[in-house]
Amino acid sequence: MALSGKIGLYFFPGSSSIFPHFLLYHCNIPFTPQAVRFQEPSSLISVNNKAQVPVLVIGDNVVTENPAIAHAINILAPEKHLFGHGxxxxxxxxxxxxxxxxxxxxxxxxxxxxxxxxxxxxxxxxxxxxxxxxxxxxxxxxxxxxxxxxxxxxxxxxxxxxxxxxxxxxxxxxxxxxxxxxxxxxxxxxxxxxxxxxxxxxxxxxxxxxxxxxxx
Ligand SMILES: N[C@@H](CCC(=O)N[C@@H](CS)C(=O)NCC(=O)O)C(=O)O
Structure with a gap:
Protein backbone atom coordinates (compact mmCIF):
# COMPACT_ATOMS: atom_id res chain seq x y z
CA MET A 1 0.00 0.00 0.00
CA ALA A 2 1.32 3.46 -0.85
CA LEU A 3 2.48 5.62 2.00
CA SER A 4 0.45 8.65 0.96
CA GLY A 5 -2.59 10.65 1.98
CA LYS A 6 -3.49 13.03 4.76
CA ILE A 7 -1.22 12.83 7.77
CA GLY A 8 -2.28 13.03 11.40
CA LEU A 9 -0.45 12.49 14.68
CA TYR A 10 -2.14 11.47 17.92
CA PHE A 11 -0.10 12.83 20.80
CA PHE A 12 -0.24 13.30 24.55
CA PRO A 13 1.59 16.21 26.21
CA GLY A 14 4.65 15.13 28.20
CA SER A 15 4.83 11.68 26.60
CA SER A 16 7.11 9.96 24.06
CA SER A 17 4.90 11.29 21.25
CA ILE A 18 7.09 14.42 21.31
CA PHE A 19 9.56 12.27 19.30
CA PRO A 20 7.54 11.95 16.05
CA HIS A 21 5.87 15.30 16.74
CA PHE A 22 9.29 16.99 16.57
CA LEU A 23 10.35 14.90 13.53
CA LEU A 24 7.26 15.85 11.52
CA TYR A 25 7.89 19.56 12.07
CA HIS A 26 11.62 19.13 11.45
CA CYS A 27 10.87 17.47 8.10
CA ASN A 28 8.33 20.16 7.12
CA ILE A 29 5.66 17.49 6.64
CA PRO A 30 2.15 18.97 6.78
CA PHE A 31 0.10 17.12 9.41
CA THR A 32 -2.77 17.54 11.82
CA PRO A 33 -1.79 17.13 15.47
CA GLN A 34 -4.54 15.49 17.49
CA ALA A 35 -4.27 15.64 21.30
CA VAL A 36 -5.47 12.52 23.10
CA ARG A 37 -7.32 12.45 26.40
CA PHE A 38 -6.30 9.31 28.31
CA GLN A 39 -9.39 9.85 30.50
CA GLU A 40 -11.38 8.74 27.45
CA PRO A 41 -9.30 5.76 26.21
CA SER A 42 -12.04 4.57 23.86
CA SER A 43 -11.33 7.51 21.57
CA LEU A 44 -7.81 6.17 21.03
CA ILE A 45 -8.63 2.44 21.05
CA SER A 46 -10.63 2.91 17.87
CA VAL A 47 -7.39 4.02 16.18
CA ASN A 48 -4.79 1.94 18.06
CA ASN A 49 -5.98 -1.15 19.93
CA LYS A 50 -2.98 -0.77 22.28
CA ALA A 51 -4.53 2.53 23.42
CA GLN A 52 -1.12 4.19 23.37
CA VAL A 53 0.43 7.21 21.75
CA PRO A 54 2.04 8.04 19.43
CA VAL A 55 -0.06 7.05 16.44
CA LEU A 56 0.78 8.31 12.98
CA VAL A 57 -1.93 8.14 10.34
CA ILE A 58 -0.91 8.43 6.69
CA GLY A 59 -3.98 8.13 4.50
CA ASP A 60 -5.28 4.59 5.17
CA ASN A 61 -2.12 3.52 7.03
CA VAL A 62 -2.06 3.53 10.80
CA VAL A 63 1.49 3.37 12.13
CA THR A 64 2.20 2.71 15.81
CA GLU A 65 5.47 2.17 17.75
CA ASN A 66 7.99 4.99 17.88
CA PRO A 67 10.75 3.28 15.82
CA ALA A 68 8.29 2.30 13.06
CA ILE A 69 6.86 5.81 13.01
CA ALA A 70 10.39 7.23 12.68
CA HIS A 71 10.98 4.88 9.72
CA ALA A 72 7.75 6.10 8.10
CA ILE A 73 8.76 9.76 8.55
CA ASN A 74 12.19 8.95 7.13
CA ILE A 75 10.53 7.46 4.03
CA LEU A 76 8.40 10.61 3.65
CA ALA A 77 11.43 12.93 3.96
CA PRO A 78 14.56 11.04 2.81
CA GLU A 79 16.39 14.33 2.22
CA LYS A 80 16.55 14.86 6.00
CA HIS A 81 18.67 11.72 6.53
CA LEU A 82 17.01 10.93 9.87
CA PHE A 83 18.66 7.50 9.73
CA GLY A 84 22.07 8.93 8.91
CA HIS A 85 24.23 8.74 5.80
CA GLY A 86 25.04 5.23 4.62
N1 LIG B 1 6.17 0.67 22.36
C1 LIG B 1 5.40 1.88 22.22
C2 LIG B 1 5.18 2.47 23.61
C3 LIG B 1 4.22 3.62 23.59
C4 LIG B 1 3.86 4.07 25.00
O1 LIG B 1 4.20 3.42 26.01
N2 LIG B 1 3.18 5.18 25.06
C5 LIG B 1 2.76 5.71 26.33
C6 LIG B 1 3.07 7.19 26.41
S1 LIG B 1 4.81 7.47 26.39
C7 LIG B 1 1.26 5.51 26.46
O2 LIG B 1 0.53 5.77 25.53
N3 LIG B 1 0.83 5.03 27.62
C8 LIG B 1 -0.55 4.79 27.91
C9 LIG B 1 -0.75 3.38 28.35
O3 LIG B 1 0.15 2.54 28.21
O4 LIG B 1 -1.85 3.13 28.84
C10 LIG B 1 6.10 2.86 21.29
O5 LIG B 1 7.32 2.79 21.14
O6 LIG B 1 5.43 3.70 20.67
Whole structure:
Protein backbone atom coordinates (compact mmCIF):
# COMPACT_ATOMS: atom_id res chain seq x y z
CA MET A 1 0.00 0.00 0.00
CA ALA A 2 1.32 3.46 -0.85
CA LEU A 3 2.48 5.62 2.00
CA SER A 4 0.45 8.65 0.96
CA GLY A 5 -2.59 10.65 1.98
CA LYS A 6 -3.49 13.03 4.76
CA ILE A 7 -1.22 12.83 7.77
CA GLY A 8 -2.28 13.03 11.40
CA LEU A 9 -0.45 12.49 14.68
CA TYR A 10 -2.14 11.47 17.92
CA PHE A 11 -0.10 12.83 20.80
CA PHE A 12 -0.24 13.30 24.55
CA PRO A 13 1.59 16.21 26.21
CA GLY A 14 4.65 15.13 28.20
CA SER A 15 4.83 11.68 26.60
CA SER A 16 7.11 9.96 24.06
CA SER A 17 4.90 11.29 21.25
CA ILE A 18 7.09 14.42 21.31
CA PHE A 19 9.56 12.27 19.30
CA PRO A 20 7.54 11.95 16.05
CA HIS A 21 5.87 15.30 16.74
CA PHE A 22 9.29 16.99 16.57
CA LEU A 23 10.35 14.90 13.53
CA LEU A 24 7.26 15.85 11.52
CA TYR A 25 7.89 19.56 12.07
CA HIS A 26 11.62 19.13 11.45
CA CYS A 27 10.87 17.47 8.10
CA ASN A 28 8.33 20.16 7.12
CA ILE A 29 5.66 17.49 6.64
CA PRO A 30 2.15 18.97 6.78
CA PHE A 31 0.10 17.12 9.41
CA THR A 32 -2.77 17.54 11.82
CA PRO A 33 -1.79 17.13 15.47
CA GLN A 34 -4.54 15.49 17.49
CA ALA A 35 -4.27 15.64 21.30
CA VAL A 36 -5.47 12.52 23.10
CA ARG A 37 -7.32 12.45 26.40
CA PHE A 38 -6.30 9.31 28.31
CA GLN A 39 -9.39 9.85 30.50
CA GLU A 40 -11.38 8.74 27.45
CA PRO A 41 -9.30 5.76 26.21
CA SER A 42 -12.04 4.57 23.86
CA SER A 43 -11.33 7.51 21.57
CA LEU A 44 -7.81 6.17 21.03
CA ILE A 45 -8.63 2.44 21.05
CA SER A 46 -10.63 2.91 17.87
CA VAL A 47 -7.39 4.02 16.18
CA ASN A 48 -4.79 1.94 18.06
CA ASN A 49 -5.98 -1.15 19.93
CA LYS A 50 -2.98 -0.77 22.28
CA ALA A 51 -4.53 2.53 23.42
CA GLN A 52 -1.12 4.19 23.37
CA VAL A 53 0.43 7.21 21.75
CA PRO A 54 2.04 8.04 19.43
CA VAL A 55 -0.06 7.05 16.44
CA LEU A 56 0.78 8.31 12.98
CA VAL A 57 -1.93 8.14 10.34
CA ILE A 58 -0.91 8.43 6.69
CA GLY A 59 -3.98 8.13 4.50
CA ASP A 60 -5.28 4.59 5.17
CA ASN A 61 -2.12 3.52 7.03
CA VAL A 62 -2.06 3.53 10.80
CA VAL A 63 1.49 3.37 12.13
CA THR A 64 2.20 2.71 15.81
CA GLU A 65 5.47 2.17 17.75
CA ASN A 66 7.99 4.99 17.88
CA PRO A 67 10.75 3.28 15.82
CA ALA A 68 8.29 2.30 13.06
CA ILE A 69 6.86 5.81 13.01
CA ALA A 70 10.39 7.23 12.68
CA HIS A 71 10.98 4.88 9.72
CA ALA A 72 7.75 6.10 8.10
CA ILE A 73 8.76 9.76 8.55
CA ASN A 74 12.19 8.95 7.13
CA ILE A 75 10.53 7.46 4.03
CA LEU A 76 8.40 10.61 3.65
CA ALA A 77 11.43 12.93 3.96
CA PRO A 78 14.56 11.04 2.81
CA GLU A 79 16.39 14.33 2.22
CA LYS A 80 16.55 14.86 6.00
CA HIS A 81 18.67 11.72 6.53
CA LEU A 82 17.01 10.93 9.87
CA PHE A 83 18.66 7.50 9.73
CA GLY A 84 22.07 8.93 8.91
CA HIS A 85 24.23 8.74 5.80
CA GLY A 86 25.04 5.23 4.62
CA UNK A 87 24.69 1.72 6.03
CA UNK A 88 26.91 2.03 9.12
CA UNK A 89 24.97 5.01 10.49
CA UNK A 90 21.66 3.42 9.47
CA UNK A 91 22.42 0.32 11.55
CA UNK A 92 23.56 2.46 14.51
CA UNK A 93 20.30 4.43 14.42
CA UNK A 94 18.32 1.15 14.37
CA UNK A 95 20.36 -0.18 17.28
CA UNK A 96 19.80 2.96 19.35
CA UNK A 97 16.08 3.07 18.61
CA UNK A 98 15.55 -0.56 19.53
CA UNK A 99 17.47 -0.10 22.75
CA UNK A 100 15.58 3.05 23.74
CA UNK A 101 12.23 1.51 22.88
CA UNK A 102 12.76 -1.91 24.45
CA UNK A 103 15.25 -1.51 27.29
CA UNK A 104 14.73 2.06 28.40
CA UNK A 105 11.06 2.66 27.62
CA UNK A 106 9.35 -0.75 27.98
CA UNK A 107 11.63 -2.53 30.44
CA UNK A 108 12.72 0.31 32.73
CA UNK A 109 10.38 3.28 32.38
CA UNK A 110 7.00 1.54 32.05
CA UNK A 111 7.19 -0.32 35.41
CA UNK A 112 8.23 2.95 37.06
CA UNK A 113 5.24 4.79 35.57
CA UNK A 114 2.67 2.02 35.97
CA UNK A 115 3.94 -0.48 38.59
CA UNK A 116 0.43 -1.92 39.04
CA UNK A 117 0.74 -3.52 35.58
CA UNK A 118 3.85 -5.46 36.53
CA UNK A 119 3.03 -7.28 39.75
CA UNK A 120 0.12 -9.14 41.28
CA UNK A 121 1.10 -7.59 44.64
CA UNK A 122 -1.15 -4.55 44.67
CA UNK A 123 -0.41 -3.67 48.32
CA UNK A 124 1.11 -0.26 49.02
CA UNK A 125 4.36 -1.98 50.12
CA UNK A 126 4.47 -4.15 46.99
CA UNK A 127 3.94 -1.17 44.73
CA UNK A 128 6.53 0.92 46.60
CA UNK A 129 9.11 -1.87 46.33
CA UNK A 130 8.56 -2.21 42.59
CA UNK A 131 8.71 1.55 42.17
CA UNK A 132 12.05 1.72 44.01
CA UNK A 133 13.56 -1.10 41.91
CA UNK A 134 12.20 0.45 38.71
CA UNK A 135 13.72 3.81 39.57
CA UNK A 136 17.08 2.08 40.06
CA UNK A 137 16.66 0.35 36.67
CA UNK A 138 15.83 3.65 34.94
CA UNK A 139 18.89 5.34 36.45
CA UNK A 140 21.11 2.44 35.35
CA UNK A 141 19.82 2.83 31.81
CA UNK A 142 20.32 6.61 31.98
CA UNK A 143 23.99 6.06 32.90
CA UNK A 144 24.41 3.53 30.11
CA UNK A 145 22.83 5.99 27.67
CA UNK A 146 25.25 8.77 28.68
CA UNK A 147 28.25 6.43 28.29
CA UNK A 148 27.09 5.28 24.85
CA UNK A 149 26.74 8.80 23.41
CA UNK A 150 29.58 9.88 21.15
CA UNK A 151 32.27 11.62 23.22
CA UNK A 152 32.96 14.41 20.77
CA UNK A 153 29.35 15.04 19.73
CA UNK A 154 27.65 17.30 19.02
CA UNK A 155 25.01 14.60 18.47
CA UNK A 156 24.44 11.04 19.72
CA UNK A 157 26.25 9.47 16.75
CA UNK A 158 28.86 12.24 16.45
CA UNK A 159 28.75 14.74 13.58
CA UNK A 160 25.43 13.61 12.10
CA UNK A 161 22.08 14.71 13.51
CA UNK A 162 19.70 11.74 13.42
CA UNK A 163 16.34 10.57 14.77
CA UNK A 164 18.22 9.16 17.78
CA UNK A 165 18.87 12.66 19.10
CA UNK A 166 15.18 13.45 19.09
CA UNK A 167 14.28 10.09 20.71
CA UNK A 168 16.47 11.16 23.65
CA UNK A 169 14.22 14.15 24.36
CA UNK A 170 11.12 12.46 25.89
CA UNK A 171 13.19 10.37 28.32
CA UNK A 172 15.21 13.39 29.41
CA UNK A 173 11.93 15.16 30.10
CA UNK A 174 10.51 12.20 32.02
CA UNK A 175 13.68 11.97 34.13
CA UNK A 176 13.66 15.69 34.86
CA UNK A 177 9.93 16.35 35.26
CA UNK A 178 8.50 13.06 36.54
CA UNK A 179 11.39 11.41 38.42
CA UNK A 180 12.79 14.81 39.48
CA UNK A 181 16.29 13.59 38.63
CA UNK A 182 19.16 16.06 38.33
CA UNK A 183 19.85 15.52 34.63
CA UNK A 184 23.05 17.60 34.76
CA UNK A 185 24.84 14.43 35.87
CA UNK A 186 24.45 13.39 32.21
CA UNK A 187 26.36 16.26 30.52
CA UNK A 188 26.47 14.86 26.95
CA UNK A 189 22.74 14.09 27.01
CA UNK A 190 21.97 17.51 28.55
CA UNK A 191 23.93 19.22 25.75
CA UNK A 192 22.02 17.35 23.07
CA UNK A 193 18.67 18.26 24.62
CA UNK A 194 19.70 21.94 24.92
CA UNK A 195 20.55 21.93 21.21
CA UNK A 196 17.24 20.27 20.36
CA UNK A 197 15.26 22.79 22.39
CA UNK A 198 16.79 25.61 20.36
CA UNK A 199 15.43 24.13 17.13
CA UNK A 200 12.22 25.48 15.59
CA UNK A 201 10.65 21.99 15.50
CA UNK A 202 10.93 21.74 19.31
CA UNK A 203 9.20 25.05 19.80
CA UNK A 204 6.41 24.02 17.41
CA UNK A 205 5.81 20.60 19.00
CA UNK A 206 6.03 21.95 22.55
CA UNK A 207 3.67 24.75 21.51
CA UNK A 208 1.08 22.15 20.44
CA UNK A 209 1.51 20.33 23.76
CA UNK A 210 1.03 23.56 25.70
CA UNK A 211 -2.07 24.45 23.71
CA UNK A 212 -3.49 20.97 24.33
CA UNK A 213 -3.04 21.34 28.08
CA UNK A 214 -5.03 24.56 28.28
CA UNK A 215 -8.51 23.94 29.68
CA UNK A 216 -11.04 24.06 26.83
N1 LIG B 1 6.17 0.67 22.36
C1 LIG B 1 5.40 1.88 22.22
C2 LIG B 1 5.18 2.47 23.61
C3 LIG B 1 4.22 3.62 23.59
C4 LIG B 1 3.86 4.07 25.00
O1 LIG B 1 4.20 3.42 26.01
N2 LIG B 1 3.18 5.18 25.06
C5 LIG B 1 2.76 5.71 26.33
C6 LIG B 1 3.07 7.19 26.41
S1 LIG B 1 4.81 7.47 26.39
C7 LIG B 1 1.26 5.51 26.46
O2 LIG B 1 0.53 5.77 25.53
N3 LIG B 1 0.83 5.03 27.62
C8 LIG B 1 -0.55 4.79 27.91
C9 LIG B 1 -0.75 3.38 28.35
O3 LIG B 1 0.15 2.54 28.21
O4 LIG B 1 -1.85 3.13 28.84
C10 LIG B 1 6.10 2.86 21.29
O5 LIG B 1 7.32 2.79 21.14
O6 LIG B 1 5.43 3.70 20.67
Missing amino acids: PAEFIKVCEWMNWISASLHAQAWSPYKRPFRFTTDQSAEGQAALLAKSEQNVLEQFSRLEKTLDDKGPWALGETFTAVDVFLLPFFRLGRDVMKTNMEVYPKWTQIVSRLLEMKAAKQALGDEEAAMKPS
